[in-house]
Amino acid sequence: MSFANFKLNYIFNRLIMFILLAVSTSSFAVSLGTYRIYLDRQHRDYDFIISNRDPVPQNCKLNLTHYNMDKNGTPQLVEGDVLPDNSAVNLLRYSPRNFSIDPQGRQTVRFRMRNQSGVEKKEYRSYLEVNCQMVEDKTEIIDGKLNSQVAGISLTPQLVHQVPIIVRPFNLDxxxxxxxxxxxxxxxxxxxxxxxxxxxxxxxxxxxxxxxxxxxxxxxxxxxxxxxxxxxxxxxxxxxxxxxxxxxxxxxxxxxxxxxxxxxxxx
Structure with a gap:
């Protein structure tokens, strides 16, 4: 290999490493305190912690979604407005659902299992969708005046996390x-x-x-x-x-x- 080709390969590899590092850094700016939320009659409350490891604030939004498992245990998204029979939506209370996290800060989301009459004896499951975005202030001041060309707030998309929520209102065999x-x-x-x-x-x-x-x-x-x-x-x-x-x-x-x-x- 010639020196010129070696140099080009070196530069290319360094560039790929930089891109991967940048993607990894942005994807994991928000970290979660657990990878699963569990509630039952003895554990009716759960504090779920979301941390911001970025030097800029994060705007976060929480939603509940649903997945079914195929025969190989691979999750399949449930689409449409009809909830699956094992949805935990009606058995849950949680707040807050929209919030901002300061740099190096954290937010606690409190979950509680609700009392519901007439509930079928089985396990219920939903997924907490955690969608956070970096908030970057693009405001620029030039000679003491606001530059309208770059004024405003920019939201940078981040990785969306899915956390299973398991709810058991009964003792199950x-x-x-x-x-x-x-x-x-x-x-x-x-x-x-x-x-x-x-x-x-x-x-x-x-x-x-x-x-x-x-x-x-x-x-x-x-x-x-x-x-x-x-x-x-x-x-x-x-x-x-x-x-x-x-x-x-x-x-x-x-x-x-x-x-x-x-x-x-x-x-």
Missing amino acids: IQVEITDINVDLNNDTVTFAVKRSGERSIFFDIELINKNNNTRIALKKNGKIYPENNEKVLTLRAKGIPSEDLLIRLTEDKRTGGDLILEKSVK
């Missing part, structure tokens, strides 16, 4: 099992299915454990199976540990109303 275990010696992996049945979703971490010393070999966090789905297939790397020494451990996230711990030997 669930059954979970680990099954269909397959060991792939060539790829040094263990593949298995987490199967769910019952009335509610489950959110969990899954570990591969060395039974000889109870040490963790592999970990996958934030697993989830919603009521629309029956199973989730997972693969973990065994890292050379013999399959007869391996244990799969599922631990439910206590922050979502469950305390299941399930273990299954690989062999």
Whole structure:
């Protein structure tokens, strides 16, 4: 490669890195205190925190939207004005819904589960849409006068966050099992299915454990199976540990109303 081509490649790569950094910085100016909101009869209130890490203010607007899960657990947007049967809209109160956050500031949005008569015994779910925009003051003063060509406020679009809201007005049953275990010696992996049945979703971490010393070999966090789905297939790397020494451990996230711990030997 010639020096000229090397220099051009270097400049091009630096430019790409700068663009990616700029996109990343703008997309994550607003950070959220959690990736899931959960309410039930024992946890009727929830404080959801939105932080502004930018050096400029953010104007934020909150809405509720809905997604259904297809057979693979992929969310599909529910369009139109008709609410899905499992919508949590009528079971929620929350405020504020429109606000500004100062630079390096934060805003608390308070959620509360409402009492509703005649509610069907099942799990309800909506999604909180968090849409924030940077507020940039474009006002310019020239010789003590306002320059009307650039006067005003500019709103720069940001990443729209979607946060699932899980509402359980009743105690709901669930059954979970680990099954269909397959060991792939060539790829040094263990593949298995987490199967769910019952009335509610489950959110969990899954570990591969060395039974000889109870040490963790592999970990996958934030697993989830919603009521629309029956199973989730997972693969973990065994890292050379013999399959007869391996244990799969599922631990439910206590922050979502469950305390299941399930273990299954690989062999």
